[in-house]
Amino acid sequence: MVNNKIMKKASFKLSWRCKGENSDQHKHDIVYFERGNITTAERSSKQISLKWESPPQTVVILTKPNSNSVQILCAQMVRWLREQKKLNIYVEPRVRAELLTESSYFSFVQTWKDEKEILLLHTKVDLVVTLGGDGTVLWAASIFKGPVPPIVPFSLGSLGFMTPFHSEHYKDYLDSVLRGPISITLRNRLQCHVIRDAAKNEIEIEDPILVLNEVTIDRGISSYLTNLECYCDNSFVTCVQGDGLILSTTSGSTAYSLAAGGSMVHPQVPGILFTPICPHSLSFRPLILPEHVTLRVQIPFNSRSPAWASFDGKDRKQLAPGDALVCSMAPWPVPTACQVDSTDDFFRSIHDGLHWNLRKTQSSFDVPLDV
Ligand SMILES: NC(=O)c1ccc[n+]([C@@H]2O[C@H](COP(=O)([O-])OP(=O)(O)OC[C@H]3O[C@@H](n4cnc5c(N)ncnc54)[C@H](O)[C@@H]3O)[C@@H](O)[C@H]2O)c1
């Protein structure tokens, strides 16, 4: 029997917990709870468009080393940007030396002397141009330890997931980028802290290392399984016994994480991928965690051997029993210019780069169907 009495709904209020604290002020632009109904706002496109308010004046060109074709293109681009666009140009010290060997014409090209000057680079340049493959984009990102100016990545490598611009049309592309507006993909980075002897009362924290693809914790040259205790905020996640673990950004989801069985994730999805490498268990599936979590990977004191951390495939550091690696989303994303937009560029890269789901089309029946 239906009870016809009109029941008054209990009223409620929502609040957001930020780092364990309740907060009414915490901004949340998606969820509403007016008149007791929880609704979410309509999602608008997250495609970011960059419009110059004053014309860009300074460009840094970063190039893949040991490549003749890159060197030739770099010299042509420097000449064109200077003569046609009247821009100030920075290159790496190695590249300036190469240009000057070619001709003293290039003496206007600027560079930097030391780490201190590199740290100030983002305050001087409006735009970064990369000539190479994905490795050169990773290299460019690693130069900026804080805010990163917009990057225009030209492809001169073999794969090019993050390099949508074809170098043969560089004048047209740069022309339109310098005029603007341009579509931008904001690629999140992870900030990683290596903590030595984490159980100690006074912890010495080294400077964070920022990664655009991933941080990998593996067994290195050890023949033993890794033994990595993993925590997400304060919750125990699991113990990784296998070859290791990849903590990846969504941009890195098409790199090492993909090879280890992780999902491919659109770069605008806010998340951190937790992908084991050859786990020695039948049920260890990869995870995707929300972007706001802090992950901690601890090498237990009873571990049979140390582990090794590497950052975007470089800069390997040994983690001894007792050490930990703590990782969270960094506040400085890498803005990369899109050829079309974030979604079109993503599908183009997985189709062209990986030949994703390429299959001969099944033939249709060649006799009429009985309906
Ligand atoms: N088994 C593997 O697939 C494996 C093993 C080690 C490292 N890597 C990847 O190599 C990266 C370092 O790149 P590198 O160029 O300095 O080294 P590299 O010269 O050895 O090239 C590695 C390859 O990974 C590709 N790659 C890099 N970032 C990518 C991304 N976000 N999406 C798709 N492909 C990507 C590059 O185009 C290149 O073909 C690491 O961050 C890691 O992701 C992959």
Ligand SMILES: Nc1ncnc2c1ncn2[C@@H]1O[C@H](COP(=O)(O)OP(=O)(O)OP(=O)(O)O)[C@@H](O)[C@H]1O
């Ligand atoms: N400016 C730079 N200085 C030093 N090393 C660099 C620089 N640019 C790129 N590298 C390194 O050179 C290597 C090759 O670069 P990159 O991946 O761009 O070229 P590639 O191997 O031809 O590309 P792909 O694999 O996509 O075909 C990478 O390991 C990268 O870290």
